[in-house]
Amino acid sequence: MSDTTTKQKVWVSGTPARWVRHPQGGRQCPGCHHPIMERIFCEVLAEMNIEGNTIGVPGVGCGARMAMVVNIDFITVAHGRPPDVASVAKRILPDRLVFTYQGDGDCLSIGLSPFISACARGENISIIMCNNGGFGTTGGQMGPTTLMGQKTTTSPNGRLPQMGYPIHAPEMIAPMKGVAFSARCAVNNPANYQQTKRCIKTAFERQFKNAGLSFVEILSACPTDWRMTPLESMEWIENQMIAEFPLGVFKDVDKRPE
Amino acid sequence: MAEERMLLQSNEAVGWAALAADCMCYFGYPITPQNEIIEWFAREFPKRGKIFIQAQCETGASNMLYGAASVGVRSINSTSGPGWGLMQEAISNAANAEIPFVIVLVQRGGPGAGTTNHAQMDYISTTKGGGQGGYKTPVLAPNSPQDTYYLVQYAFHMADRLRTPVIILSDGIVGQMMEPVELKKYEFGPLPEKDWAIRGFAHRKGGQRLVLSCAQGWSGQPPYFTYQSFLTHLNEKYPSIIENEQKWETWNTDDAKLILVAYGYTSRVCLEAAQMARAEGLKVGLIRPITLWPFPAKIIQEKVAQGARFLVVEDSLGQMVEDVKCVVQGKTDVNFLGVLARHNPGPGGLIFPGRVLQEVKKLL
Numbered sequence: 001m002s003d004t005t006t007k008q009k010v011w012v013s014g015t016p017a018r019w020v021r022h023p024q025g026g027r028q029c030p031g032c033h034h035p036i037m038e039r040i041f042c043e044v045l046a047e048m049n050i051e052g053n054t055i056g057v058p059g060v061g062c063g064a065r066m067a068m069v070v071n072i073d074f075i076t077v078a079h080g081r082p083p084d085v086a087s088v089a090k091r092i093l094p095d096r097l098v099f100t101y102q103g104d105g106d107c108l109s110i111g112l113s114p115f116i117s118a119c120a121r122g123e124n125i126s127i128i129m130c131n132n133g134g135f136g137t138t139g140g141q142m143g144p145t146t147l148m149g150q151k152t153t154t155s156p157n158g159r160l161p162q163m164g165y166p167i168h169a170p171e172m173i174a175p176m177k178g179v180a181f182s183a184r185c186a187v188n189n190p191a192n193y194q195q196t197k198r199c200i201k202t203a204f205e206r207q208f209k210n211a212g213l214s215f216v217e218i219l220s221a222c223p224t225d226w227r228m229t230p231l232e233s234m235e236w237i238e239n240q241m242i243a244e245f246p247l248g249v250f251k252d253v254d255k256r257p258e
Numbered sequence: 259m260a261e262e263r264m265l266l267q268s269n270e271a272v273g274w275a276a277l278a279a280d281c282m283c284y285f286g287y288p289i290t291p292q293n294e295i296i297e298w299f300a301r302e303f304p305k306r307g308k309i310f311i312q313a314q315c316e317t318g319a320s321n322m323l324y325g326a327a328s329v330g331v332r333s334i335n336s337t338s339g340p341g342w343g344l345m346q347e348a349i350s351n352a353a354n355a356e357i358p359f360v361i362v363l364v365q366r367g368g369p370g371a372g373t374t375n376h377a378q379m380d381y382i383s384t385t386k387g388g389g390q391g392g393y394k395t396p397v398l399a400p401n402s403p404q405d406t407y408y409l410v411q412y413a414f415h416m417a418d419r420l421r422t423p424v425i426i427l428s429d430g431i432v433g434q435m436m437e438p439v440e441l442k443k444y445e446f447g448p449l450p451e452k453d454w455a456i457r458g459f460a461h462r463k464g465g466q467r468l469v470l471s472c473a474q475g476w477s478g479q480p481p482y483f484t485y486q487s488f489l490t491h492l493n494e495k496y497p498s499i500i501e502n503e504q505k506w507e508t509w510n511t512d513d514a515k516l517i518l519v520a521y522g523y524t525s526r527v528c529l530e531a532a533q534m535a536r537a538e539g540l541k542v543g544l545i546r547p548i549t550l551w552p553f554p555a556k557i558i559q560e561k562v563a564q565g566a567r568f569l570v571v572e573d574s575l576g577q578m579v580e581d582v583k584c585v586v587q588g589k590t591d592v593n594f595l596g597v598l599a600r601h602n603p604g605p606g607g608l609i610f611p612g613r614v615l616q617e618v619k620k621l622l
Contacts, residue, residue: 052460055329067469068478073456074469075328076477077321078351084318085325088283089456091309092329096458114321117314 028065031230033220036187037130038066040197041101045072048204054097055089057082059106062136062222066101080111083118086125090207097204099126105135108144108167115169122178122212122256126203129169129215132222133241140225147244152225166244170217174251180211182251186219188237192247202252211254219245266439268406268432269294269336272362273302275410276334278443281360283309283333285322287341290374291430292364295336316341320348320361327357328470330455332414336362338430339372342380346389349423351472353393356454358417358424360410365429365522373605376430377597378522381577384425385551394496396503397425397550399521403437408444409548415446420499427550429573431523431608499552506554507546510536514543516622517561519582520571521547524609528571531614540622550578558585569593569621571614573600593621 028034045051054072058064060079067074077085082100090098100107107115107129118125134143134152141154144167149158170182181203185196196218203214219241221233228236266274272295276284284299296312303310309326313319319335326333337345342363352359365380367373387393398413400406406428413424459467469479475488482488509529511517518528525546535542545561547554558568567590570579579594586592595617600607 052465053458055456055458057325064477067471071467073459073462073467075325075456076355076469076471076473077324078347078472081317081321081324081348084313084321085328088285088309088311088322088325088333089329091311092282092326092331093457113314114318117318121311 028062029224031221031223031233032062033130033132033187033218034062034065035069036193037128037196037218037220038070040187040193040200041066041070044197044201044204048201050097053095054099055086055093057086057089057098057100059100059102059111061103061106063101063103063106063130080106080109081114082106083111083114083123083125083127086127087118087121087123090123090125094124097126097207099128099204102127102129103136104129104131104133104145105143108169112144116173119173119176119178119213119215124207124210124212126200126207126214126216128200128203128218130218130220131241131245132220132225134222134225136222136225140222145245147240168245170215170250173215177257179213179215179251180206180253180256181214181216181249183215183249184217184219184245184247186237186242186247188219188221188234195247199249206254209254210256212256217245219247261440261442263438263440265436266403266407267294267434267436268400268403268428269364269434270298271403271407271439272334272336272410272426273298274439274441275407276414277302277306278441279411279414280332281308281334281414282331283311283322283326285311285313285319285326285333285335287313287316287319287337289316289338289341291366291376291433292336292338292362294433295362295364316344317347320345323359323361324348324352324355324357327352327359328355328456330452330457332359332418334360334362334410336364338364339366339368340370342383342388349395350387350389350391350393352423353387353395354391354474355470355472356421356474357470358421360413360417360424360426362410362426362428364433365427367605375605376523376573378429378524378573379577380427381550381572381574384427385553385581393492394499394551395423395425396420396499396552397427399427399548399550401432401522401525401546403435403439406432407439407441411444412446415449416503418449418452420495420503427522429522435523503549504552504554504556505548506557507548508557509544509546511543511545511561511566513541514561514566515541516569516618517543517545517566518569518571518614518618519545519547519558519578521550521578524571524573527609527611528614530611531618534611534615535618540618542618542622547578553581553585555585558582562586562589565590567591567593567621569595569617571595571609573597573609593617
């Protein structure tokens with residue numbers, strides 16, 4: 001990444017080596033952040049030179065398209081179950097990098113139990129969760145991270161207290177002994193992009209140090225379901241989402257407790 | 259493993275059989291009446307360098323099986339009643355992804371939480387594809403510790419050979435039954451290489467990356483680029499299993515006027531009832547299906563042609579009897595003796611041989 005002064009130049013600086021085209025087309029909406037996050041994976045895996053030793057486990061949702069565009073081995077699984085599958089793959093093949101790539105619905109709604117259980121067992125896997133504040137693939141329903149007052153197709157008058165409150169995953173799991181690394185990032189500007197990349201790299205390094213579970217939440221835009229333009233989405237992340245979900249590293253240890 | 263004899267419960271025999279079959283992983287969640295299985299694996303697997311995880315729930319345990327099978331190692335878990343319901347998600351996905359593993363279902367009374375005692379009420383949900391999407395998985399029904407020991411090893415081979423989950427359908431009585439078991443490793447012939455397993459593309463011949471998908475035919479990944487080509491494949495796979503994989507056992511059926519049909523613990527009850535009937539000069543035989551799916555239609559059809567009549571005995575309100583009727587197609591009479599014939603109205607009630615004999619005499 002030689003030039004990161006503008007968003008556009010991040011995009012034109014070359015296609016990552018491990019990028020493949022999906023036979024049915026790219027499938028992402030304009031302004032979607034998934035391609036940015038997929039690109040970060042491509043860059044990190046190439047820099048660490050571990051592409052051939054990596055197993056990815058995508059969740060169910062728009063993130064699953066990563067299996068179609070990133071040219072490494074993937075196991076696609078049932079909705080919410082990537083931590084179960086990844087835990088076992090890692091235990092059987094401890095020298096591989098095993099990561100999951102899930103949405104907030106996959107990880108914190110239907111998959112909350114596998115997620116928390118993997119944290120409790122201190123599984124040596126990396127869980128990467130993108131938080132777009134709702135269910136994207138199904139058309140923009142309320143999710144476990146939808147902001148208070150945010151309108152979605154299943155909270156048409158805005159999220160009210162009786163619908164519950166957003167879950168703050170990295171803060172929630174940071175006190176757990178099985179967790180080595182827990183952070184929240186965003187990809188809405190070049191500085192945040194670089195920070196996300198650093199966090200994903202650290203997460204993978206903690207895995208190779210057998211330190212425990214590493215978790216990175218990434219705030220990401222879904223302009224189609226938010227009924228916004230891509231630029232408005234960036235502003236929504238900056239002004240609304242980061243206010244509710246502060247960026248930062250909430251835990252970083254490189255050794256497993258006794 | 260050197261040949262040796264041990265006094266074992268069927269539930270423990272599952273563990274010894276998994277060991278003989280080079281099974282690598284067990285994932286489970288405690289539930290009665292199969293707790294001896296999870297406890298056996300917790301005790302015996304880690305010290306042999308194998309993987310044991312007590313999962314957060316049966317949904318987790320079965321998805322862990324999916325994970326282990328995806329990387330190409332043999333894995334097993336076990337459950338009963340309510341846990342079986344929770345496992346349907348992973349089994350349906352495994353049927354789609356075509357990955358092999360073994361699940362032992364030790365049946366208890368239902369529906370719902372039902373009882374913690376024996377029953378035979380999961381025939382339909384095992385043989386007809388209990389989860390979404392119209393899949394089938396082979397189902398094997400042992401009726402003794404030795405048979406459990408053999409069939410679990412056979413199930414691993416069958417799963418790898420056919421690339422499918424295989425269900426061992428035991429029950430509370432068979433599971434807790436204790437008998438001498440001869441321990442040996444059975445050989446069932448060569449198996450195809452697991453070149454579809456996901457281990458990181460650098461570890462694959464040719465180095466080509468691969469996606470193992472539970473949405474085959476839809477996700478645009480090889481080998482099925484269209485949904486229809488995937489369904490066409492299943493439309494060949496399932497009939498081929500039905501044609502080639504039927505297994506059964508018979509006792510004195512050649513001259514039998516009335517044939518008892520039973521699997522699992524009731525097949526032991528029926529054998530005793532048939533012996534009692536023969537001692538009284540009644541021409542009674544027994545067919546014991548070993549594969550419940552594919553249902554052994556061949557032997558039933560053969561006996562229909564001989565003009566035999568049937569009495570199905572199972573500890574439920576009537577599930578396997580539907581398959582027998584389906585094969586017989588009204589050419590002879592199919593009778594049923596079920597859970598309401600138990601000796602005791604509580605959850606511990608049993609169908610005793612004397613009760614079966616009474617029904618036999620009513621029919622002959």
